[in-house]
Amino acid sequence: MNEADARRLERRASLLKTLAHPSRLLIVEMLEERPRCVTELTEAIGADITTVSKHLAVLKRAGFVRDRKRGTHSDYELLCGCISHFVDCVEKGMDACSSQAARVDAGEERQGAGTGSG
Amino acid sequence: MNEADARRLERRASLLKTLAHPSRLLIVEMLEERPRCVTELTEAIGADITTVSKHLAVLKRAGFVRDRKRGTHSDYELLCGCISHFVDCVEKGMDACSSQAARVDAGEERQGAGTGSG
DNA sequence: AGTATTATTGGCGAAATGGCCAAGCATGTC
DNA sequence: GACATGCTTGGCCATTTCGCCAATAATACT
Known part of the structure; x- marks a missing residue:
């Protein structure tokens, strides 16, 4: 296997891995309706807000979402609907x-x- | 979130997790061409055959592939093309x-x- | 039976992941 | 400035994943 293929597979696996978590899938589904702040997502997921924040960071780093600051809030928005x-x-x-x-x-x-x- | 939703998300995450590995993606791609034995896949991946065998077991358990025995060989076949x-x-x-x-x-x-x- | 080939399983260590707590940062309000 | 709110980061621990080695199983060949 050549190196370009290896990179391609790495990238794909990485994208899938990003989505491969129940909480992150729920986040994606909720963001498909409309942007949401961390607290709103946290309530739906039922985990600690720090955990949710980290999930969002994962989705953000992969390019699935972005965040816009609104006062003390962070509204997360899906980049790919x-x-x-x-x-x-x-x-x-x-x-x-x-x-x-x-x-x-x-x-x-x-x-x-x-x-x-x- | 109700329990049915939780199960649905768990299942989806599990499916994605199964695919979220470079070697397993390569296996899937190769099996899309035709069924292959473990040795053939191992050569392409470049890992230990025991590692590849375990990846195949993961794919099999998730229902992505099945294996047919042919002598000492196991030919793996993609169930979903x-x-x-x-x-x-x-x-x-x-x-x-x-x-x-x-x-x-x-x-x-x-x-x-x-x-x-x- | 004995040997070779092919594949699977168990085990171990290294690394990554996921979760909560504590602490810190940024913004808004008084 | 002091305090509250919303969020993020660092730390720690439990769990899982990954990869190789050793051992085992199953079949083929002589």
Whole structure:
């Protein structure tokens, strides 16, 4: 494997890792509705505010969100409005493939991944 | 947050976590071409075969792949042919949003996530 | 049976992650 | 200035992840 490929895979893995936490997924979903301050997100998540703040820092460093200061508040805003949609796709795809796998197990052959981006 | 939501987020995070490793992403990409045995994947990854075997076990447990025994070989096969496509989307979306973020920084408002599932 | 090949599992150490507490910083209010 | 509010950072600990080594299992070949 060449180095460019390695970097590409590292980057992708890093993006996925950023999203791979329940609290961060919830944050993303909530920010898809509208920007929110840390306190609001903290209430929804039910964790310590310092924990949520760190989750937000992770999302920010990865480029998923940005923050705008408003007085003592930090309003966090999603920079890419379609993230949950992608996660949706993965999940739906997996579900579809579960039944597909069952069919394959029964002896049929896979035709072509029909569970695409719809 | 209710318990059903919590479970849903847990499941999604778990799926993403499974994919969030460079070696596992490479495995997925290679298996999109055709099934491969562990040795073949190991050579491409350049890690110890025991490490690769464990990565495959992770993917298998999550339902992304299955293995068929062929003599002393284990051929791994992708159960969902469209995974890389989703990752592609996230990455492209992020790239698109980077420039979008730049515009937002410059004072414009976000219209609606135009970087969708294309 | 004996040996080689292929893959999996257990174990250990190094590193990363996640969570809360304590402390600190920035802004607003009195 | 003093105090309150909202948020962030540093620190510590528990847990998880990752990678290699050693050992084991399963199959093929002689």
